[in-house]
Amino acid sequence: MLQNPESATAAITVAVRVRPFVGPAPSPDSAAGDGGVKKIIHVVDEQVLVFDPADPNKRNRRRTYVHGARRHKEIQYAFDRVFNEDATQQQVYEGTAKPLIDGVLNGYNATVFAYGATGCGKTHTITGTTQDPGIIFLTMRELFERIETASADQTIETHVSYLEVYNEAIRDLLNITSNESLDLREDDVNTRVVVAGLSEHKPRDVNHVMRMLIEGNNNRTRAPTEANAVSSRSHAVLQIHVRQKDRAVGVTSNVKMATLSIIDLAGSERASVTKNQGKRLLEGANINRSLLALGNCINALCSDRPNHIPYRDSKLTRLLKYSLGGNCRVVMITAISASSIHFDETHNTLKYANRAKNIKTKVEQNTIDVAAHMAHYPQLIADLKSEVELL
Ligand code: ADP
Ligand code: MG
Numbered sequence: 001m002l003q004n005p006e007s008a009t010a011a012i013t014v015a016v017r018v019r020p021f022v023g024p025a026p027s028p029d030s031a032a033g034d035g036g037v038k039k040i041i042h043v044v045d046e047q048v049l050v051f052d053p054a055d056p057n058k059r060n061r062r063r064t065y066v067h068g069a070r071r072h073k074e075i076q077y078a079f080d081r082v083f084n085e086d087a088t089q090q091q092v093y094e095g096t097a098k099p100l101i102d103g104v105l106n107g108y109n110a111t112v113f114a115y116g117a118t119g120c121g122k123t124h125t126i127t128g129t130t131q132d133p134g135i136i137f138l139t140m141r142e143l144f145e146r147i148e149t150a151s152a153d154q155t156i157e158t159h160v161s162y163l164e165v166y167n168e169a170i171r172d173l174l175n176i177t178s179n180e181s182l183d184l185r186e187d188d189v190n191t192r193v194v195v196a197g198l199s200e201h202k203p204r205d206v207n208h209v210m211r212m213l214i215e216g217n218n219n220r221t222r223a224p225t226e227a228n229a230v231s232s233r234s235h236a237v238l239q240i241h242v243r244q245k246d247r248a249v250g251v252t253s254n255v256k257m258a259t260l261s262i263i264d265l266a267g268s269e270r271a272s273v274t275k276n277q278g279k280r281l282l283e284g285a286n287i288n289r290s291l292l293a294l295g296n297c298i299n300a301l302c303s304d305r306p307n308h309i310p311y312r313d314s315k316l317t318r319l320l321k322y323s324l325g326g327n328c329r330v331v332m333i334t335a336i337s338a339s340s341i342h343f344d345e346t347h348n349t350l351k352y353a354n355r356a357k358n359i360k361t362k363v364e365q366n367t368i369d370v371a372a373h374m375a376h377y378p379q380l381i382a383d384l385k386s387e388v389e390l391l
Helices: 057-062 089-095 098-106 122-126 137-150 206-218 279-302 315-319 338-354 371-391
Strands: 007-013 013-018 042-043 048-051 073-077 081-083 109-115 156-167 168-171 184-185 191-194 237-246 254-264 326-338 359-362 368-370
Touching: 013 089, 013 338, 013 368, 057 254, 057 371, 081 089, 081 098, 081 279, 089 098, 089 137, 098 109, 098 191, 098 237, 098 254, 098 326, 109 122, 109 279, 122 137, 122 254, 122 326, 137 156, 137 206, 137 237, 156 315, 156 371, 168 315, 184 315, 191 315, 206 237, 326 338
Parallel strands: 013 081, 013 326, 109 254, 109 326
Antiparallel strands: 007 359, 042 048, 048 073, 156 168, 156 237, 184 191, 237 254, 254 368
């Protein structure tokens, strides 16, 4: 689980959410259970699930299941949190993003990302619908409540940006006047990656955020594939910048700044599954390139002595440089299907998530000590004066 906000290192928190099972109701008379579709996930408790559970009463029938001929062994996985099919948006929010909010208000960066194959519930979890909103809405609602109830001697400001990475190009989802890819650069002190020309917005209230999200999601790049009629081919990144300042102590107060990134990744399925060709295949290759790069960065960060982290291998990982290994707390929400139709994708996704559990990130508070900052000025002014006198 999340560590003490003051600690220097924190492991990535990995949660798994199982989407509701879709398929014919299992029939006890059918050898395959239900015409070939079988439930391949059994949630044991809030932290453990079993992949491809063997049913002792039907053990010899397993060979007739869709994937039965491959002789799978059931595998037990443990994660920080496992949410079953019945979990509500609120429960998922409380177990993933909510514990990050105190840290964000205290100057610690944080990232939440949803990973998984198309159709497994990433967008449902991150955005949801107006009737059943997801993590972004619930997080922003809490942030606005905190702003309203902040003590009179504090000011908290937030602004947001929303972009997509599609085919290794970055587009502003809230300002699509141009189709040109936006450039990434690091700021002067190497503490954050800046997207040049990205629009930033100051939402009035949480409903305003939801309208912006809907507009932004309509601008997301979609295309028909065999895996899903309207699958998202892009990675969507919402960034919420929070800046907090103590008013009472005037100019000598510290300013705390942090960015919370909430990311809905493109589907992780392989190109072969979607039988993509031509343009779609190129998209698939680029999506996989970003996700492969993300996996490679995760692997490198997991090693005992991470000396080279290949952030530069994709736009997504360049963008997320300080959101993975830098000053950041990370929560990965892994969306999986419990249907045997998605056996390979679910297996691959679980393996990816299991590997991610070992990342340790170094977290530091982003504060500007205004007093120390101001202390430079008298000396600077004196130096300038003496330079002028010398002229
Ligand atoms: P992804 O973004 O991973 O491709 P979606 O979030 O779009 O998948 O989910 C596909 C469909 O399944 C959507 O219609 C969504 O509303 C529904 N869905 C996914 N997860 C859930 C859930 N936990 N509860 C109810 N409906 C869900
Ligand atoms: Mg989606």
